[in-house]
Amino acid sequence: MSSGDKVAEAHKTLYEQGIPVRTEVTGPQHVERSLQNNSSDFARPMQELATEWGWGSIWTRPGLERKTRSLLNIAMLCALNRMTELGVHIRGAVNNGATELEIRETLMQVAAYCGLPAGLEGVRVAEAILKSIREEKKT
Template identity: 85%
Template structure:
């Protein structure tokens, strides 16, 4: 019979592995690899593990909301919180999840109405750069 510590470790491992798979599907293998490499120090590694386990393994894998909806929520929250680096990651992820440019723009318009024009304007600037980059990448393939 497994000890309580082993059960907890197994639960963390399961959530991490599920989160890692989903994180790769949404944000791309390259992004995840870079994030894990950048967070590979003894100091930073636990934060990457927590983000993968909690954010992706515990939240993104829950039933009840489609990935597309979760992406739009993240865009709104990250923009409202002025977390533009993460916003860029999640704009790309939203496109991977089937979100249209129109839906991204309308989400940012709502951010501007509820969180202020500076938040909405900055979000549009970030999203536009990401969307242009995605278009350029698709044209070069």
């Protein structure tokens, strides 16, 4: 097997490991939408990288529970003002067993260390997502 074949096989393995984790955390609708909306020749490699590296390599590592990884992502995305991705990971945190209290306390920590504007915006995003989740459970 050539080195190019080995690299391609490694990419394939990580992608195949990442898809089920990404789906379990963010939900099948989000994954399908992300892959379909970003299926151009230009955008596809970024989705593949996110799936391979983020989901296939990092999220599959031992040492941290998924809930902990979710809460860390909430803090980092909020601190970086990445509110679209924050919404995805709020939902993912709930899927991973995080409570509303744990999510709120994570955002309070963000406010203390990254500034009130980051914490306030994070709370607005989280509140909208959590409300949506509660409404979905009623139907």
